[in-house]
Amino acid sequence: MYTYSDFDEAFVRARVAQFSGQVERRIDGSLTEDEFRPLRLMNGLYLQLHAYMLRVAIPYGTLNPRQMRQLAHIADTWDKGYGHFTTRQNIQYNWPVLKDVPAILSALADVEMHAIQTSGNCVRNVTADHFAGAAADEIEDPRPVAELLRQWSTDHPEFQFLPRKFKIAITGSPNDRAVTRAHDIGLRMVRNAAGEPGFEVIVGGGLGRTPMIGHTVRGFLPKADLLPYVEAVLSVYNMLGRRDNKYKARIKITVHETGVDEITRLIEERFAEIRPGFGGYDQELLAQIEAAFAPPVFRTAPTDAYDAFYSADPVFRAWADTNLARHRNDEYAIVTISLKAHGETPGDATSAQMRAMADLAERYGHSELRISHEQNVILPHVHKSDLPALHAALAQVGLATANVGLISDIIACPGMDYCALATARSIPVAQDIALRFDELKLEHEVGPLKIKISGCINACGHHHVGHIGILGLDRAGVENYQITLGGDGTETAVVGERAGPGFAYTEIVPAIERLIHAYLEQRTEPAETFLQTYRRVGLAPFKAALYPAEAAQNAA
Amino acid sequence: MSRPYIPKVVTANALLEGDVIYLTADDRWSRQHHEAELIEDEAHAQMRLLHAAAQKSKVVGAYLADAKAGPNGPEPVHFREAFRTRGPSNYFHGKQETAAQ
Numbered sequence: 001m002y003t004y005s006d007f008d009e010a011f012v013r014a015r016v017a018q019f020s021g022q023v024e025r026r027i028d029g030s031l032t033e034d035e036f037r038p039l040r041l042m043n044g045l046y047l048q049l050h051a052y053m054l055r056v057a058i059p060y061g062t063l064n065p066r067q068m069r070q071l072a073h074i075a076d077t078w079d080k081g082y083g084h085f086t087t088r089q090n091i092q093y094n095w096p097v098l099k100d101v102p103a104i105l106s107a108l109a110d111v112e113m114h115a116i117q118t119s120g121n122c123v124r125n126v127t128a129d130h131f132a133g134a135a136a137d138e139i140e141d142p143r144p145v146a147e148l149l150r151q152w153s154t155d156h157p158e159f160q161f162l163p164r165k166f167k168i169a170i171t172g173s174p175n176d177r178a179v180t181r182a183h184d185i186g187l188r189m190v191r192n193a194a195g196e197p198g199f200e201v202i203v204g205g206g207l208g209r210t211p212m213i214g215h216t217v218r219g220f221l222p223k224a225d226l227l228p229y230v231e232a233v234l235s236v237y238n239m240l241g242r243r244d245n246k247y248k249a250r251i252k253i254t255v256h257e258t259g260v261d262e263i264t265r266l267i268e269e270r271f272a273e274i275r276p277g278f279g280g281y282d283q284e285l286l287a288q289i290e291a292a293f294a295p296p297v298f299r300t301a302p303t304d305a306y307d308a309f310y311s312a313d314p315v316f317r318a319w320a321d322t323n324l325a326r327h328r329n330d331e332y333a334i335v336t337i338s339l340k341a342h343g344e345t346p347g348d349a350t351s352a353q354m355r356a357m358a359d360l361a362e363r364y365g366h367s368e369l370r371i372s373h374e375q376n377v378i379l380p381h382v383h384k385s386d387l388p389a390l391h392a393a394l395a396q397v398g399l400a401t402a403n404v405g406l407i408s409d410i411i412a413c414p415g416m417d418y419c420a421l422a423t424a425r426s427i428p429v430a431q432d433i434a435l436r437f438d439e440l441k442l443e444h445e446v447g448p449l450k451i452k453i454s455g456c457i458n459a460c461g462h463h464h465v466g467h468i469g470i471l472g473l474d475r476a477g478v479e480n481y482q483i484t485l486g487g488d489g490t491e492t493a494v495v496g497e498r499a500g501p502g503f504a505y506t507e508i509v510p511a512i513e514r515l516i517h518a519y520l521e522q523r524t525e526p527a528e529t530f531l532q533t534y535r536r537v538g539l540a541p542f543k544a545a546l547y548p549a550e551a552a553q554n555a556a
Numbered sequence: 557m558s559r560p561y562i563p564k565v566v567t568a569n570a571l572l573e574g575d576v577i578y579l580t581a582d583d584r585w586s587r588q589h590h591e592a593e594l595i596e597d598e599a600h601a602q603m604r605l606l607h608a609a610a611q612k613s614k615v616v617g618a619y620l621a622d623a624k625a626g627p628n629g630p631e632p633v634h635f636r637e638a639f640r641t642r643g644p645s646n647y648f649h650g651k652q653e654t655a656a657q
Contacts, residue, residue: 027572029613047616049636050643050650051574080649095649097573345646416636417644425639427646477634 001062001368002147002292004112011155012109015116019043020102027099042122044115045101048420054093054101055118056108060128060146060170061089061378063369065358070111072354078104083354085339085347087373087411087462088167089127090118094418116154121162123153123234129171129178130372133295134334134380136326139189139197142172144290145226148282152227159234163241164249166234167206174491179373181205181214181493182465184251185233188491192220199226203233203263204255207459211495212252217264225275227282232271236263296366296381298329306384316391318444319402324387327380333387335365335379336372337394338401338409342438346412346430347375356397364390373462374411376404406443407451407516408434411462415455415472416479422455424472424479425505429453432509437516446516449530452487465489467531468515469496470508481508483515485542486534497539499546511546518545564601565592565630566608567640568618576640576651577615579608585615587651589641590629595620 004012019039026036040046044055056071063071071091075083078100079093086092096104108114117124126146133141149168153159159166169183180186186202199221205214221229237251240258248257255263310317325334337357340346349357361369361379364386370378382390394400403409410433413419415426430453437443452466456473463469469484480502487496503511518541523533534542544551566579567589577585578592586592595601601620608618622633632638643650 027613032612033571033616047569047574049640050576051569080647094644099572348646416639417646425645427644431646474636479635 001064001143002289008112008151009109012112012114012116015043015114016102016105016109019105023098023102038120041119042116043101043105044118045096046119046420048094048418049416049422050418051095052098052101053418054096054104054115055086056091056093056113056115057118057125058085058089058091058113058371059150060126060132060143061130061371061373062128062132062143063371065362065367065369067111067113068354068358068361068369070107070113072351072358074104074107075351075354077107082348082350084345084414085349085371085375085377087375087413087460088125089130089371089373090125091371092414094414119165121164121166122160123149123156123162123166123168126150126153127167127169127178127183127373129173129176130370130374130376130378131177131325131334131380132172132370133293134327134332135173135175135177136328137175138173138328139191140172141293141295142170142187142189144286144293145187145223146170147289147293148227148286149230151285152231152282159238162234162238163243163254164246164251166237166251168230176489176491176493177372179462179465179489179493181491182207182211182462182489183214184237185230186214187226187230190220196222198222201229201233203267204252204260205493206250206252207462207464208250209247209457209459210250210252211459211464212256213493213495214252215255215260217260217267224283225271228275228278229267229271232267232274235270235274236266240266296368298332298381299383300331301383301385303331303384306387309388313388315402316388319391319400320387322402322406322444323404329381331384333382333384335382335387335390336404337377337379337399338404339376339399340403340409340434341398341401342403342408342434343431344398345427346410349377353397353399356393356399360390360393374409376409403434403443405448405450407437407446407449408443409450410434411450411452411466413454413456413460415453415461419455421458422472423457423474424455424481426453426455426461426470426472429470429472429481429505429508433512436509436513440513442516445526446520447526447529450489451512462489463487464495465493466496467534468512470512471502473502475502479505481505481511483511483546485515485539486531488531499539499543501547514545514548515542518542561596561598562622562633563624563630564595564620565589565623566595566601566604566618567592567621567637568608568615571614571616574616579604579618583607587654588629589623589632589637590626592623592630594623594625594630 202214365379416422454461484496581593
């Protein structure tokens with residue numbers, strides 16, 4: 001993976017020194033909160049409901065074992081022994097105290113990490129397909145481009161004061177695992193007629209209070225044009241984006257108000273203007289970065305032990321069926337380590353678990369780790385013969401839950417247990433759903449199903465693109481949960497449809513249970529997934545299951 | 557007829573730790589909701605909020621939160637404020653943890 005250049009190192013260290021001075025001046029009273037707030041946000045420091053929260057970027061979700069151990073060390077030294085992995089491939093610490101934050105940032109710099117631009121109206125952490133560099137369906141590893149974008153966007157003088165935050169996601173596969181259609185810019189690698197790789201450029205997607213699926217402004221952009229093209233998009237947005245109304249400031253609104261044709265024209269015009277200024281240095285830099293992302297040296301060994309174990313051990317088989325994905329090398333597998341043990345907080349890992357994953361990545365995974373937007377950890381390159389030993393080791397630290405892609409593999413934002421913006425809790429809802437379906441022993445029968453929960457309209461939990469989305473609201477001083485159905489975050493992205501009135505906290509889990517029973521009744525065969533059934537039969541039977549009293553009344 | 561004023565407490569986060577704090581009648585900042593001053597007069601509430609907001613080197617984001625009288629002092633009305641008196645529901649962290657020590 002990429003290692004910092006002298007420039008990166010000096011930049012990150014200089015920022016730590018600056019912020020250390022700013023914290024000192026805030027504590028001694030020379031800076032007011034109004035002055036300090038933008039400075040702390042530029043460095044990922046929020047003030048939440050109960051404490052400060054530090055959001056650390058994990059660029060394109062890639063970590064090495066040394067970095068993972070340092071995250072564990074930070075959790076033990078300055079926090080409460082755990083970290084929370086987020087839907088934007090960041091890690092959040094929920095309990096730092098102000099005076100310790102400079103030391104944490106310095107510890108991050110020691111392993112080439114930072115918290116820069118994890119907040120504020122700038123280009124945020126660029127997210128990528130968590131199977132990048134390993135997936136069988138991939139055209140090219142998208143991470144070199146993501147790293148190029150990270151370097152370009154970090155402290156970019158033109159884009160530090162955008163109308164609003166700006167999120168870029170990138171995937172190297174036609175099968176979109178990075179939710180590119182719900183980002184300000186989504187980049188999806190495709191091939192043109194000549195077989196050359198390039199990008200479909202999608203602009204103006206986003207969730208939040210006005211969910212929108214992005215529009216394709218360029219069906220095929222040659223790789224060499226990527227940086228000037230992204231710069232052209234940002235530049236047009238920076239001029240047109242609304243600064244008068246926070247709720248209309250994201251690029252999705254700019255695209256909506258300007259019109260796709262007009263915004264495309266403006267982007268192309270700006271692109272033509274700035275393209276000649278890119279004299280090829282970006283491509284030289286990209287080539288250097290690409291060299292740093294060279295795939296590991298895969299080993300060749302028999303895989304019979306794996307096959308034998310798979311047939312012999314049902315626990316291992318269940319895990320292999322849900323938590324493994326196809327690797328480009330047939331002898332290898334991509335392992336998803338579930339951070340969704342039933343009843344635990346989605347996305348949380350203890351420091352001991354982080355260290356265990358770092359050790360296992362070294363022993364079995366060519367020293368690579370990934371964080372997924374679905375709040376799990378990935379070992380992208382594991383030889384199949386190592387899978388039984390890996391599974392046994394994961395089981396010892398509570399990390400062998402066989403539920404990836406199933407009903408208990410829930411995305412949940414921190415909600416009102418931590419977040420100052422939340423209007424209701426998300427975590428306990430996720431915990432209760434997982435526990436309930438584990439108790440019913442139904443989840444493997446139900447099969448692939450994505451539940452996503454947000455504790456407010458800002459939709460950090462991606463509820464709009466959940467097959468079942470749950471949105472927690474405050475209705476007259478009581479927590480209330482709205483259900484959306486049929487959302488999809490992949491290349492066939494769709495915003496889910498609202499099912500009807502919301503449910504009280506104590507009613508939401510039974511409501512989900514009724515939905516699942518309706519699905520089991522409706523599906524034509526076990527292979528028909530929840531989403532397929534929903535697309536075939538529509539909202540009506542699910543609505544009837546959610547609101548039986550109304551259904552009975554209508555029938556009468 | 558105007559609606560009766562819902563009593564308030566002044567609350568904020570402590571600058572250094574970020575912990576939830578409440579303004580007491582004798583001008584201290586307490587970590588306990590029940591030690592807060594229960595303010596039943598709107599004009600007085602605004603004065604107390606100004607007083608709190610002026611303490612820029614101690615507190616962040618002072619605001620007035622609805623409260624009601626209870627046997628041991630003021631109690632929160634809204635669930636958000638109730639969570640702030642305890643801590644998160646997924647771990648025994650925050651005020652519930654310190655209270656148990």
